[in-house]
Amino acid sequence: MPYIDKMKGPHALSGKEFTYCPGCHHGIIHRLVAEVIDELGIEGQTMMVAPVGCSVFAYEFFNVDGTVAAHGRAPAVATGIKRAMPDKVVFTYQGDGDLAAIGTAEIIHAANRGEKLTSIFVNNAIYGMTGGQMAPTTLVGMKTTTSPYGRKIENEGQPIHVAEVIKELRGVAYLERTKVDTPQDVIKTKAAIKKAFMAQINGLGFGMVEILSTCPTNWGLSPVESLKWLEENMVPEFPLGVFVDKVGDAK
Amino acid sequence: MAEKVMAKGTEAIAEAAVRAGCRLYFGYPITPQSELTEYMARRMPEKDINGVFLQAESEVAAVNMIYGAGCTGHRVMTSTSSPGFSLMQEGMSYIAGAELPSVFVNVVRGGPGLGDIQPGQCDYFQATKGGGHGDYRLVVYGPESLQEAVELTFKSFDIADKYRTPVLILADGLLGQMMEPVEFPEFNDPKSFADHSGWAMRGTDMKRKPNLVSSFNIDPNGLEEMNHRYQEKYRKIVENEQMFEEYMTEDADYIIVAYGTMGRIAKSVAKEAREKGIKTGVFRPITLWPFPYEPLAKLADKSKMFFAVEMSAGQMVEDVRLAVNGKKPVEFYGRTGGIVPTPNEILSKFMELI
Numbered sequence: 001m002p003y004i005d006k007m008k009g010p011h012a013l014s015g016k017e018f019t020y021c022p023g024c025h026h027g028i029i030h031r032l033v034a035e036v037i038d039e040l041g042i043e044g045q046t047m048m049v050a051p052v053g054c055s056v057f058a059y060e061f062f063n064v065d066g067t068v069a070a071h072g073r074a075p076a077v078a079t080g081i082k083r084a085m086p087d088k089v090v091f092t093y094q095g096d097g098d099l100a101a102i103g104t105a106e107i108i109h110a111a112n113r114g115e116k117l118t119s120i121f122v123n124n125a126i127y128g129m130t131g132g133q134m135a136p137t138t139l140v141g142m143k144t145t146t147s148p149y150g151r152k153i154e155n156e157g158q159p160i161h162v163a164e165v166i167k168e169l170r171g172v173a174y175l176e177r178t179k180v181d182t183p184q185d186v187i188k189t190k191a192a193i194k195k196a197f198m199a200q201i202n203g204l205g206f207g208m209v210e211i212l213s214t215c216p217t218n219w220g221l222s223p224v225e226s227l228k229w230l231e232e233n234m235v236p237e238f239p240l241g242v243f244v245d246k247v248g249d250a251k
Numbered sequence: 252m253a254e255k256v257m258a259k260g261t262e263a264i265a266e267a268a269v270r271a272g273c274r275l276y277f278g279y280p281i282t283p284q285s286e287l288t289e290y291m292a293r294r295m296p297e298k299d300i301n302g303v304f305l306q307a308e309s310e311v312a313a314v315n316m317i318y319g320a321g322c323t324g325h326r327v328m329t330s331t332s333s334p335g336f337s338l339m340q341e342g343m344s345y346i347a348g349a350e351l352p353s354v355f356v357n358v359v360r361g362g363p364g365l366g367d368i369q370p371g372q373c374d375y376f377q378a379t380k381g382g383g384h385g386d387y388r389l390v391v392y393g394p395e396s397l398q399e400a401v402e403l404t405f406k407s408f409d410i411a412d413k414y415r416t417p418v419l420i421l422a423d424g425l426l427g428q429m430m431e432p433v434e435f436p437e438f439n440d441p442k443s444f445a446d447h448s449g450w451a452m453r454g455t456d457m458k459r460k461p462n463l464v465s466s467f468n469i470d471p472n473g474l475e476e477m478n479h480r481y482q483e484k485y486r487k488i489v490e491n492e493q494m495f496e497e498y499m500t501e502d503a504d505y506i507i508v509a510y511g512t513m514g515r516i517a518k519s520v521a522k523e524a525r526e527k528g529i530k531t532g533v534f535r536p537i538t539l540w541p542f543p544y545e546p547l548a549k550l551a552d553k554s555k556m557f558f559a560v561e562m563s564a565g566q567m568v569e570d571v572r573l574a575v576n577g578k579k580p581v582e583f584y585g586r587t588g589g590i591v592p593t594p595n596e597i598l599s600k601f602m603e604l605i
Contacts, residue, residue, distance in 0.1 A: 044454055044456040047322075047452050064455065065453065065454055065462045067319075067463065067464040073318075076311075076316050077315045079316050080320035081452060083320060084319070088453070105309060105312065106315070109312065
C-alpha cells in the first residue's frame, strides 16, 4: 500500500480535527475504533454515544450517527438506541469519571443485561475536562486538585478496578484491559476493540475494553514522562489482560 | 371507536399508548402507577404488538433509555410517579434540548420527599415550570377522567412527533387507580407517523452525512440559536395547542378553576351551588402547559370571583392569578398529603368566601 494511503485517516473518522491535548491517548483510541469500524464494514450501521468529559465531542469525530449522553448515562442511552434498532451496532465511549463514578449503575446493569453494546472505556486516573480532579480510578497517593495532599485510603478508598468488577457479570461477552503507550500495545488494543465489537455483532452480549491512557496536562507531566508514569504506576495497579472472551479467535 | 370496556386508569393509559403506536416502553416500578409498567410488560411482547418492554435499573436509567430510543425517532414512552419523576428531570432537560419526541406519564402522589402513595397535584410547578435545568417546556395534559386520559395519551404521541418535544400526561393517584368504562381508539397506522429520517439516528447506510442529535453546543451564539429555535417552537405550541373546558360559565358570577380529578369534582360543586341559586361555573385547563391564560382572562371581565381548588398547597392558582391579573379576587382552597377533598367540603369553603 502506498505510504500516502497508509497514512490516510480511516473512513469512519469524520476528519474534524481532534480537540485533545498533546500526548493524550484519545486520538489514538479514536483512530483504532474507526479502523475497526472500517475493517468490519459496519460504518453505515453504527451509532455512537459520547460521554461527558474530554471526549464529549467524540460524536463529532466519527462518520457515524451519534449523540452525547448526560454524564454517566451513555450505557442507558445506548440501550435505548439498541433496543429500538436491534440490527444496528451501538457503542459508547466513556472516561473513568463518566463510567466509573457517576455512571456506575448504568454500566453495571447494561453489562449485566448482556446488552449487545460495546463500551470503550478510557481510564486515565483523573478528571480531564473539569481540570484534574480526583477520579474513582485515581491512584493512592496521587495528587489532584481535589486530593491536593494525595489520595488517602482512609478518606477516599482505593482506585476502583472496573474490569475486575464487570468480569463478574454474566452478560459480558468480551472484556479486556489494554494500554496504547507502545506500538505493540496499539496493535493489541485494536484487536481487543475488534473483539468487543464482534461480541455485539455476533449477538453474544456486552463487550468492553478498558484502555489505560495518559493525561499529560492534568498529570503535570510531558507526554513522554506520562508514558513512563503510566507504565510505572498505572500498569501495576490495573493489570492488563483478557478477563472474558466468549468471542474466540474465529473471525 | 370500539365498545366500552371497564379499565383501570394506569392500564387504560398504557393501552392507549400501544394503540397510538408506542412500541418502546422503559420504566421502573413505583406506586401508584406500577400497573402501567406491568401492563406494558405483558402487552409489548404479544405477537401482534411485537414491542419492547424493558425494566430499567432506576428512573435515571429509564429516562436515558427514552433519550436513546427517542434519538431513533420511534414512538417511546415511560411512566412514573412523583419521586421517580424527580429523578427523571435531568433526562427530561436533555430530551427537551435534543428535541426528542417522547411521552411521559406522571401519576402524581402526595409529597414532598417520599410523601405517600395517595393522589396529589403537588407536581404542577415541576411539570409546567420546568423541573430540570435550562429554558425548556413540556406539553402537559391534565385529564379529568379515564376516557380523557385515553384520548390525551393517544394524542400525545402525535403532538410529540409534530413538535419534536416531550409530552407529559399529568395524572394523579386517583385517576391511576380508579376504574371506569372507556372506549379505546382504533390502532394508529404507523405509515401515518411523522417522517423523522431527516434527523434521527438510524445509521447512515453510507448514503448520507451522520445525523448528530444532542442538546450540546459549546459556542454561546450557537446555543442561543438553539434556544431561539426552542422558544419559537414553544410559541407555536402556545398558539395552537391550548385546551380547556368551560362548564356553565356563560352566566356565571363565580368561576371555580381546577384541573384533572379536581376539575371533575369542581363540576359537582358548581351544580350544587347552582341548586342554591348561586351562578357558578368551572374553568378546567386541560393543557396545563400551555396554560389557557387568555380564555381565563376573558372570564375575568364578567365574573365576580375566581376560586382555584387543588390537591396541593397552591400551585396552579399562581397561573390563575397571572391570567386574572388583579381584575377580580382569586381565592384558593387546597388539600395536601394525598387527601382528595369532597364536593361538600369545597362547597362549604366556597360558601364562606362569597
